[in-house]
Amino acid sequence: MDNLNRLIEKISLENQIGLEDIPSIDLYMDQVIQLFENKFAGSKRNENEKVLTKTMINNYAKGKLFIPIKNKKYSKQHLILISLIYQLKGGLSINDIKATLDGINEKIIDGDIDLERFYNSYLSLSRRNIESFKEDLKHRASETMEEVAKLEDKQPAQLEKILLVASLVNISQLYRRAAEKLVDEIIAERES
Structure with missing residues (x-):
């Protein structure tokens, strides 16, 4: 296929939120949405598609897909988990994502995981993929x-x-x- 390299460029494979992209301060929901929109804009199929919305984030929170939010602000841990959810939702149902991330959320609450290190491992695998x-x-x-x-x-x-x-x-x-x-x-x- 002559256009294969163009196809690979169009699908923006390298779009990921790295740890260096996540601010060290907690963010409000609109700031979280803006971060994701900026980072994943090239991944959208068309201009009308939304990467992340308030409704999505609220549904993730209500469904307990990530640890509880404090003072309507999202920490680095929340952003890592939302990034994982964003990647997983392309292939798994919300219930499957919840089942997958429950163990991570428990480890975060218990202080038994270095989430940044885990996320870096995910990013490393993603680059190889x-x-x-x-x-x-x-x-x-x-x-x-x-x-x-x-x-x-x-x-x-x-x-x-x-x-x-x-x-x-x-x-x-x-x-x-x-x-x-x-x-x-x-x-x-x-x-x-």
Whole structure:
């Protein structure tokens, strides 16, 4: 696919909130939303899409997806957890996210986790995932071109895109299902 490198650029893979992006002072909700909008603007599919809204944050708080807020301000820990929620919601239900993060929230409350270190580990894995994704996308595009060539169609570019979309959705579903099974294991371990 000729436009593969442009596609990779358009999806803004490197957009993450790093620890250096999080102020050391607590933020009000509007400031949190602004931080996320600024950082993830390139990740939006269109201009009308919202990265984060007050309703989303309130629902996360009501659903106890993160530790309680103090004085309507969000600490560095809250911002890390909201960032994790933002990343997880692309592939998991809110209930699965809650089940996944419950253990982290408990460790924060008990003082048993260095959340910044944990988040840096996540960011490190994320950077490696991006590199793997770029290589995998090129490989899948190449395989798609090979399959389309077998079809001898008069509009191969269109079929190539359709097959690549189907292939990417398929692999995405496989990864999501694997993640859901891991969430099920987390839930089962908590219940026993």
